[in-house]
Amino acid sequence: xxxxxxxxxxxxxxxxxxxxxxxxxxxxxxxxxxxxxxxxxxxxxxxxxxxxxxxxxxxxxxxxxxxxxxxxxxxxxxxxxxxxxxxxxxxxxxxxxxxxxxxxxxxxxxxxxxxxxxxxxxxxxxxxxxxxxxxxxxxxxxxxxxxxxxxxxxxxxxxxxxxxxxxxxxxxxxxxxxxxxxxxxxxxxxxxxxxxxxxxxxxxxxxxxxxxxxxxxxxxxxxxxxxxxxxxxxxxxxxxxxxxxxxxxxxxxxxxxxxxxxxxxxxxxxxxxxxxxxxxxxxxxxxxxxxxxxxxxxxxxxxxxxxxxxxxxxxxxxxxxxxxxxxxxxxxxxxxxxxxxxxxxxxxxxxxxxxxxxxxxxxxxxxxxxxxxxxxxxxxxxxxxxxxxxxxxxxxxxxxxxxxxxx
Amino acid sequence: xxxxxxxxxxxxxxxxxxxxxxxxxxxxxxxxxxxxxxxxxxxxxxxxxxxxxxxxxxxxxxxxxxxxxxxxxxxxxxxxxxxxxxxxxxxxxxxxxxxxxxxxxxxxxxxxxxxxxxxxxxxxxxxxxxxxxxxxxxxxxxxxxxxxxxxxxxxxxxxxxxxxxxx
Numbered sequence: 001x002x003x004x005x006x007x008x009x010x011x012x013x014x015x016x017x018x019x020x021x022x023x024x025x026x027x028x029x030x031x032x033x034x035x036x037x038x039x040x041x042x043x044x045x046x047x048x049x050x051x052x053x054x055x056x057x058x059x060x061x062x063x064x065x066x067x068x069x070x071x072x073x074x075x076x077x078x079x080x081x082x083x084x085x086x087x088x089x090x091x092x093x094x095x096x097x098x099x100x101x102x103x104x105x106x107x108x109x110x111x112x113x114x115x116x117x118x119x120x121x122x123x124x125x126x127x128x129x130x131x132x133x134x135x136x137x138x139x140x141x142x143x144x145x146x147x148x149x150x151x152x153x154x155x156x157x158x159x160x161x162x163x164x165x166x167x168x169x170x171x172x173x174x175x176x177x178x179x180x181x182x183x184x185x186x187x188x189x190x191x192x193x194x195x196x197x198x199x200x201x202x203x204x205x206x207x208x209x210x211x212x213x214x215x216x217x218x219x220x221x222x223x224x225x226x227x228x229x230x231x232x233x234x235x236x237x238x239x240x241x242x243x244x245x246x247x248x249x250x251x252x253x254x255x256x257x258x259x260x261x262x263x264x265x266x267x268x269x270x271x272x273x274x275x276x277x278x279x280x281x282x283x284x285x286x287x288x289x290x291x292x293x294x295x296x297x298x299x300x301x302x303x304x305x306x307x308x309x310x311x312x313x314x315x316x317x318x319x320x321x322x323x324x325x326x327x328x329x330x331x332x333x334x335x336x337x338x339x340x341x342x343x344x345x346x347x348x349x350x351x352x353x354x355x356x357x358x359x360x361x362x363x364x365x366x367x368x369x370x371x372x373x374x375x376x377x378x379x380x381x382x383x384x385x386x387x388x389x390x391x392x393x394x395x396x397x398x399x400x401x402x403x404x405x406x407x
Numbered sequence: 408x409x410x411x412x413x414x415x416x417x418x419x420x421x422x423x424x425x426x427x428x429x430x431x432x433x434x435x436x437x438x439x440x441x442x443x444x445x446x447x448x449x450x451x452x453x454x455x456x457x458x459x460x461x462x463x464x465x466x467x468x469x470x471x472x473x474x475x476x477x478x479x480x481x482x483x484x485x486x487x488x489x490x491x492x493x494x495x496x497x498x499x500x501x502x503x504x505x506x507x508x509x510x511x512x513x514x515x516x517x518x519x520x521x522x523x524x525x526x527x528x529x530x531x532x533x534x535x536x537x538x539x540x541x542x543x544x545x546x547x548x549x550x551x552x553x554x555x556x557x558x559x560x561x562x563x564x565x566x567x568x569x570x571x572x573x574x
């Protein structure tokens with residue numbers, strides 16, 4: 001971004017360590033310890049595999065009992081570690097029980113860690129030769145599942161007792177009706193329709209809304225709800241881009257008090273040529289065969305889930321004035337993916353008939369959708385649903401973002 | 408280099424920096440990093456994938472734990488970098504002003520500026536961390552920059568009056 005302001009901000013950074021700073025001595029020591037542990041475990045795994053293939057059916061009973069006790073002990077240690085891991089990963093809330101859970105579960109950096117020997121101390125807790133993670137997954141998997149289930153119940157019970165802040169209001173879910181045809185069939189048809197449409201323009205108009213999610217200082221997820229917005233992005237011939245963002249009317253069910261009046265200009269900014277995040281040369285290909293490689297390069301990720309692909313396509317549509325041929329190629333590419341299904345037919349948030357395509361493979365917590373017109377084959381809208389069970393700031397399922405292009 | 412090694416090398420300084428700024432202590436930053444990568448190690452050994460958004464979530468939780476441990480709720484909105492300021496020159500005042508202006512912004516706008524300009528996270532990474540779209544982040548960033556510019560302009564007007572009386 002054009003960046004006198006950015007330079008000023010960077011200069012005011014109070015931090016002494018930046019993302020690209022070289023590793024400290026302490027970090028290098030810890031890394032060395034991890035690498036040593038990895039080598040040890042790898043050697044051990046190899047030895048175990050060899051032992052397993054050489055094992056005969058007759059084993060010394062005494063040795064078997066000792067082994068089982070060992071496994072029990074190390075599995076207990078591993079269970080504790082796993083609980084600590086899960087506790088640290090789970091977003092905290094302010095409920096006392098969960099705070100306790102997180103506190104109890106997460107080991108404070110102790111003086112042992114400070115000296116960098118924490119990893120070695122860990123290693124020695126595992127009796128030589130039995131890193132618990134290498135045991136048959138089934139046993140450890142069950143323990144982990146039981147812990148997670150217990151924790152989930154504990155949180156749920158506490159949530160009932162201390163309901164906490166009200167759930168954030170989110171836009172209504174789209175109503176879906178059945179439609180026949182598989183995703184690949186429908187998408188292929190729509191791609192073909194696209195190629196016969198009149199040329200698209202150089203202005204993108206959209207209405208969008210997203211849940212304002214941030215991470216509070218205490219680590220919990222906080223959501224606040226803002227007004228929907230309308231954007232108009234004009235791509236000039238000289239490469240410059242002009243973005244105007246205005247407040248749009250509240251979504252159905254949204255409390256209007258406190259929101260800016262619809263039409264209020266929120267942002268009016270020009271980006272000189274070369275400073276728009278999506279440069280002109282970065283447009284998608286017009287041939288279906290090239291789309292996969294294009295998306296991989298765009299995202300620096302060769303293994304995009306189909307859900308991510310839908311989101312990336314939405315991003316392209318919002319940031320780059322694509323041609324009909326480019327849009328047809330994107331639809332044709334979606335027709336080749338395995339995890340895209342038809343959710344149904346709907347009337348979208350701007351009143352247009354659309355077919356809803358969805359993917360659930362990005363994450364068990366999210367469902368990604370793309371809505372395409374069965375009349376013109378145009379991509380009309382995209383949205384994301386939260387479908388998980390652990391968040392306390394919003395209901396499930398609920399819409400957490402949408403964008404609808406005025407086309 | 409193993410996958411874990413690479414992940415460690417690529418992200419250790421990111422973690423120290425994020426923690427250092429929020430806890431106003433490089434030492435605490437290093438300790439958070441030790442704990443975060445121990446957790447990453449466990450996850451890796453369990454066969455789960457490692458990613459920057461996941462790591463960032465862990466680090467924020469650890470920072471939250473540290474706040475609770477310190478039991479100083481008012482520090483949730485502490486002035487950034489008071490203990491860290493290490494530029495003993497005339498620029499220091501300007502930097503303090505910028506940090507003050509930043510402090511006045513709504514939480515979500517301050518956050519996206521910090522994540523972009525101090526933590527060097529990409530729009531895409533920030534979007535993943537916050538569970539939203541890069542478009543939402545970019546429009547939030549545009550808005551945040553506009554708000555910061557106004558806040559700085561306000562400061563400017565205020566200080567120029569003061570300077571003239573000092574002269």
